Amino acid sequence: GAGVSQSPRYKVAKRGQDVALRCDPISGHVSLFWYQQALGQGPEFLTYFQNEAQLDKSGLPSDRFFAERPEGSVSTLKIQRTQQEDSAVYLCASSLRLVKYNEQFFGPGTRLTVL
Amino acid sequence: AQTVTQSQPEMSVQEAETVTLSCTYDTSESDYYLFWYKQPPSRQMILVIRQEAYKQQNATENRFSVNFQKAAKSFSLKISDSQLGDAAMYFCASGLGFGNEKLTFGTGTRLTIIP
Numbered sequence: 086g087a088g089v090s091q092s093p094r095y096k097v098a099k100r101g102q103d104v105a106l107r108c109d110p111i112s113g114h115v116s117l118f119w120y121q122q123a124l125g126q127g128p129e130f131l132t133y134f135q136n137e138a139q140l141d142k143s144g145l146p147s148d149r150f151f152a153e154r155p156e157g158s159v160s161t162l163k164i165q166r167t168q169q170e171d172s173a174v175y176l177c178a179s180s181l182r183l184v185k186y187n188e189q190f191f192g193p194g195t196r197l198t199v200l
Numbered sequence: 201a202q203t204v205t206q207s208q209p210e211m212s213v214q215e216a217e218t219v220t221l222s223c224t225y226d227t228s229e230s231d232y233y234l235f236w237y238k239q240p241p242s243r244q245m246i247l248v249i250r251q252e253a254y255k256q257q258n259a260t261e262n263r264f265s266v267n268f269q270k271a272a273k274s275f276s277l278k279i280s281d282s283q284l285g286d287a288a289m290y291f292c293a294s295g296l297g298f299g300n301e302k303l304t305f306g307t308g309t310r311l312t313i314i315p
Contacts, residue, residue, distance in 0.1 A: 088244075116301060118301075118302060118303075120303075120305075125307075125308075126307055126308075127204075127206075127291050127293075127305030127306050127307050127308050128245070128291070128303070128305050129305070130302040130303065130304070133301065133302055141302065144302070174243060176243075176245065178245075180301070182301070186233050186250070186252065186295075186297050187297075187301070188247055188250075189247075189301075189303065191237075191244060191245035191246075192244070193242060193243050193244045194243045194244075196243075
């Protein structure tokens with residue numbers, strides 16, 4: 086079976102442009118997470134979905150960041166009016182959420198560079 | 201809030217030798233999970249090993265084992281018989297499981313294998 090996929094793998098944006106990053110989770114996975122990984126750092130939590138419900142968005146750095154998962158499968162992370170500090174790798178992860186602990190499976194990430 | 205600290209930015213080990221990566225964490229919760237993830241240059245995070253805090257027995261997965269010291273809030277990873285394919289960034293992470301599934305990561309340790 087296919088793993089978590091993300092597109093595009095690389096995105097270059099001019100400062101002020103809007104970008105949309107896509108995540109296709111593993112089929113049937115209920116939980117979906119977005120993390121931001123700055124250069125030389127560990128991933129930091131952005132937001133979490135259970136099916137189509139966004140249950141936690143405490144990690145979104147500003148109101149320029151918006152995420153959705155309208156049908157409970159594919160998710161899109163949108164960044165409006167990009168700034169240089171948004172440059173990072175954006176990782177998506179999904180999990181089954183059947184038992185108390187559920188392994189998160191990660192995608193390859195999208196590297197965003199804002200010029 | 202949870203915090204995870206990795207104090208070794210880089211480590212190196214001779215092929216076939218053993219290496220230990222350090223991690224300390226802080227949490228006020230009594231029930232939590234600890235993880236070691238591997239991130240090769242391809243960027244795809246791969247779960248190496250996990251430990252449930254309520255279990256006293258240290259987790260092992262083939263050549264990978266942990267030394268979990270709950271009172272000291274220490275969670276180190278031991279890699280035995282190091283192989284060239286073990287070269288990667290290694291991240292320690294913590295999570296609370298059901299209801300609060302986001303992961304908190306450390307800053308990582310870059311492991312180099314010397315042939």
